[in-house]
Amino acid sequence: MKISVVGGTGFMGSRLVKALETVGHQVAAHDRSTGCDLLTGEGVARAVASADVVVDTIDAPAFDASASPFFRTTTDNLLAAAGQAGVQHAVVLSIVGIDRIPEVDYYQAKVLQEARLAAGPIPYSIVRATQFMEFVDKIMSWTTEGDVVRLPPTPIQPVAADEAVQALADVATGEPLGGILNVAGPDVFPLDDLGRMTLQARPGDDRTVVTDASAGLFAAVHADALTAPEGARLGRIHYRDWLA
Template sequence: MKIVVIGGSGLIGSKVVNLLGAQGHEVLAASPKSGVNAVTGEGLAEALDGASVVVDVSNSPSFDPGAAKQFFETSAGNLAAAEGAAGVGHHVALSVVGADRMPNVGYMQAKVAQEAMITASPIPYSIVRATQFFEFLDAIAATSTDGDTVRLGPVLFQPIAADDVAATVADVALGAPVGGIVEVAGPDRFRLDEVIRSVLRGEQDPRQVVTDPAAGYYGAAVAEDALVPLGAARTGQIRLADRRTLDGAGQ
């Protein structure tokens, strides 16, 4: 079976490509680096020729709300058109747990707009929503840092390893379209401020984490449970302590 992975050279995409290739599938890692651009449409028709499944794990190069929305809406529209012409039977997209519950976070609303276009398309689909990756904890800390202080809210937080996200995406891609959402989260639930504090202390980072309910997430107010699944969800196998040095406070 031919499977095209849009964003196939990125963090998740490269892992998905390797997983599917190891199972004997014909996998094309498609990205601007390989001459396939979902935003401009360049190379899409050729890449999707003969494909049964398209997996979209591409990401906006900008977190500016307007730019991100334009990226996701344009790429989703181009993919739907190219998939229809090629007879693709399953579109799989990676999104974010709680995206529809964070109206104050522009990037999340851009993901909601992408999801809306996917659900409105005639192409059978599955949307995989994942929680925040272990690999992005440093970025979360950085965006919340002022001098030597990191201000974060005590919201619930259930981060996941990129390997577990990729495994879920690959598994969903090989199944029948669900016509809805599959959620996946890490095996352990924390408070955002506690886990970042634990990571920084474990890595002997001198920054101090201050619990500030007004700090929100990426500078925007969010509900206490906005970042975690509210219902049934798949659970990753890799624990944060297996990948990051913790001081134990957040466990």
């Protein structure tokens, strides 16, 4: 199978390319560094030519309201080029629970991206993943001031990136879902406890986690909106084991 991965040199895209190549698929990685710019449309037709499947793993450059026009334009450009090339399956990587959090601009931008995909001319699949275990440090950095990390007690169900990638690869090489597959880790933690657990595993990090219900992006999340809904595909890697 010929698969074009847009964003294929990024954090998730590069992992997906490797996973697909390992099982014998013909995979091409594309992004601006290879001459494929979804925002301007430059090189997109060339990137999807002769592909059976296209997978979009790109991210918006900012988490604010600018993400919506970014995803509208990039998704439309990709679908237009893919439709002309006769691509049979378009796959997008998204985030669990985004339709339940209207207060977060970035999540609403991803909802828009999903809607454009679903309304497009190509059979599609959406893979929504929970927050990656590899990104917990980044999440903590957003609300770190000196040696204090302020985190809300928002329930989080982190998934190992490699397990999310395997789900993405399985979907990309299967029949189009015409809908959503949710992917999550096996355990749910309050984000503040997750932060404490992370710091305890790193003796050289002297930061302290303080519970603050108003701190950072995840303060806007309602109840368990970012945890796996019924029927989700759950990974087997536990966060404590991943830390170890």
